[in-house]
Amino acid sequence: MTQHSVLIAGGGPTGLMLAGELALAGVDVAIVERRPSQDLPGSRAGGLHSRTLEILDQRGIVDRFLAEGQKAQVAGFGATRLDISDFPTRHNYGLGLWQKHIERILAGWVGELPVTFYRGREVTGFTQDDTGVDVQVSDGQPLRAQYLVGCDGGRSVVRKTAGIEFPGWDATTSALIAEVEMTEEPDTGIRRTPTGTHAIGKVEYEIKDGQIVYGKGGKVGVMLTEAHIGTHEPTLRDLSAGLIAVYGTDYGVHSPTFINRFTDMTRQAASYRDKRVLLAGDAAHVHSPVGGQGLNTGVHDAVNLGWKLAQVVKGISSENLLDTYHAERHPVGARVLRKTMAQVALMRVDDRTEALREAVSEMLSMDEPRKRFAAMMTGLDIHYDLGEGHPLLGRRMPDLDIVTVNGPLRVYTLLHDARPVFLNFGEPGSFDISQWADRVKLVDAKYDGTWVLPAIGAVSATTAVLIRPDGYVAWVREKSEAGLSDALTTWFGYR
Numbered sequence: 287m288t289q290h291s292v293l294i295a296g297g298g299p300t301g302l303m304l305a306g307e308l309a310l311a312g313v314d315v316a317i318v319e320r321r322p323s324q325d326l327p328g329s330r331a332g333g334l335h336s337r338t339l340e341i342l343d344q345r346g347i348v349d350r351f352l353a354e355g356q357k358a359q360v361a362g363f364g365a366t367r368l369d370i371s372d373f374p375t376r377h378n379y380g381l382g383l384w385q386k387h388i389e390r391i392l393a394g395w396v397g398e399l400p401v402t403f404y405r406g407r408e409v410t411g412f413t414q415d416d417t418g419v420d421v422q423v424s425d426g427q428p429l430r431a432q433y434l435v436g437c438d439g440g441r442s443v444v445r446k447t448a449g450i451e452f453p454g455w456d457a458t459t460s461a462l463i464a465e466v467e468m469t470e471e472p473d474t475g476i477r478r479t480p481t482g483t484h485a486i487g488k489v490e491y492e493i494k495d496g497q498i499v500y501g502k503g504g505k506v507g508v509m510l511t512e513a514h515i516g517t518h519e520p521t522l523r524d525l526s527a528g529l530i531a532v533y534g535t536d537y538g539v540h541s542p543t544f545i546n547r548f549t550d551m552t553r554q555a556a557s558y559r560d561k562r563v564l565l566a567g568d569a570a571h572v573h574s575p576v577g578g579q580g581l582n583t584g585v586h587d588a589v590n591l592g593w594k595l596a597q598v599v600k601g602i603s604s605e606n607l608l609d610t611y612h613a614e615r616h617p618v619g620a621r622v623l624r625k626t627m628a629q630v631a632l633m634r635v636d637d638r639t640e641a642l643r644e645a646v647s648e649m650l651s652m653d654e655p656r657k658r659f660a661a662m663m664t665g666l667d668i669h670y671d672l673g674e675g676h677p678l679l680g681r682r683m684p685d686l687d688i689v690t691v692n693g694p695l696r697v698y699t700l701l702h703d704a705r706p707v708f709l710n711f712g713e714p715g716s717f718d719i720s721q722w723a724d725r726v727k728l729v730d731a732k733y734d735g736t737w738v739l740p741a742i743g744a745v746s747a748t749t750a751v752l753i754r755p756d757g758y759v760a761w762v763r764e765k766s767e768a769g770l771s772d773a774l775t776t777w778f779g780y781r
Contacts (some may be wrong), residue, residue: 289430291433294437295436297585299385299388301672304588305395307590309396318408324393328622333383336375343698350391356492358382359400366650410441414563417434437565453556462547465506466545473488485507508529520692553573589756592755592756597779683751719774724772761773
């Protein structure tokens with residue numbers, strides 16, 4: 287029987303990111319992925335929000351994505367765009383980039399790390415005991431791991447086998463989504479009819495002066511809201527009929543790369559953990575794609591879980607640390623679900639909803655509501671409840687330009703190896719964390735600028751911060767060193 291420390295079911299964006307995090311921490315990790323290669327037919331979802339770009343920046347790989355994507359103000363709530371160009375982040379924009387490219391770039395990074403892939407097969411079941419998980423795979427090869435993480439999508443076999451409940455709300459609407467070719471040039475853009483919102487756009491595009499510009503010909507992406515909730519496998523005939531109903535023609539649609547259906551079914555796992563089995567990404571939460579939250583939330587799940595699971599596997603921390611994964615990420619997922627349902631409601635096509643849409647749009651044109659909602663939709667306002675204290679506590683660490691003995695650098699470069707960092711802005715030698723020297727990097731630094739957080743504004747400067755590997759602040763010095771030893775022990779183990 288082949289054994290690994292951690293086995294990940296599913297090699298999409300969440301599974302890839304988690305594998306990278308574990309490999310950086312020196313954990314033996316493997317991915318079981320049903321696709322024979324990383325190729326993903328069609329364009330699928332696309333777009334990375336600001337906080338996700340920051341996370342990729344923390345690992346030193348964001349330039350790989352920026353080189354292929356299109357920077358744009360993509361944040362929004364319902365039909366209202368939210369400009370974040372004035373936000374205090376290096377990535378005060380979103381990135382237009384199809385999921386197939388996101389996965390390819392992530393897989394390239396993971397391929398540089400010691401990660402094992404079992405491709406062309408999938409997890410079909412498992413049993414767990416006090417020391418590990420025996421995993422059944424579709425090709426019959428037995429695998430065993432200390433921990434199994436289900437990143438295997440909304441129909442997760444891992445979640446179902448674990449018996450984890452998946453409560454929520456059934457679908458109220460459905461839409462066809464496809465990538466096709468057309469013999470005629472289609473009428474691109476968004477169209478609303480009594481049945482709902484529809485859109486046609488080219489797969490290949492440019493963004494110029496904030497506007498999407500399409501060229502002639504090429505693959506076409508189609509999204510059609512259905513008059514009734516669809517339940518059967520969608521076909522080219524269904525797509526053709528839908529186009530004729532909305533546009534009066536099907537534009538000679540042919541040669542589909544894919545035709546899928548999505549709904550606004552909204553569900554969340556009751557628990558993200560069952561002993562040695564954990565869930566992340568769509569296996570833990572599903573919702574309408576409006577707002578572009580799904581892929582981004584899954585990546586954030588992975589970065590929160592990765593370092594914690596690594597420390598437990600390596601014996602640095604007790605299993606209790608894994609409980610903080612659910613405690614921190616479940617509320618974030620629940621908020622994503624609620625806000626996504628609200629946006630779906632705002633997209634309904636009737637006079638009363640139109641009046642509500644206008645009122646919401648007017649409110650979001652005001653500065654403070656814009657900042658609050660934009661920070662929420664981009665993930666920049668995530669706040670883990672680590673107790674009372676400085677506004678930084680439990681929030682993302684800003685990517686400050688600091689000066690160290692090795693010269694000027696950005697804070698996020700210190701997180702490239704996914705290790706915790708203690709930043710001392712006071713006199714060198716002011717803090718003694720030598721007991722954790724092999725686990726936490728101590729960096730003496732200077733910073734004379736203003737500390738600013740998205741949607742909050744300027745906050746008081748501090749003389750020291752403890753930063754977790756996921757980039758969130760675990761301790762802030764205010765008037766004394768009170769709580770530092772407890773924070774180091776809680777997050778990075780007893781010494």
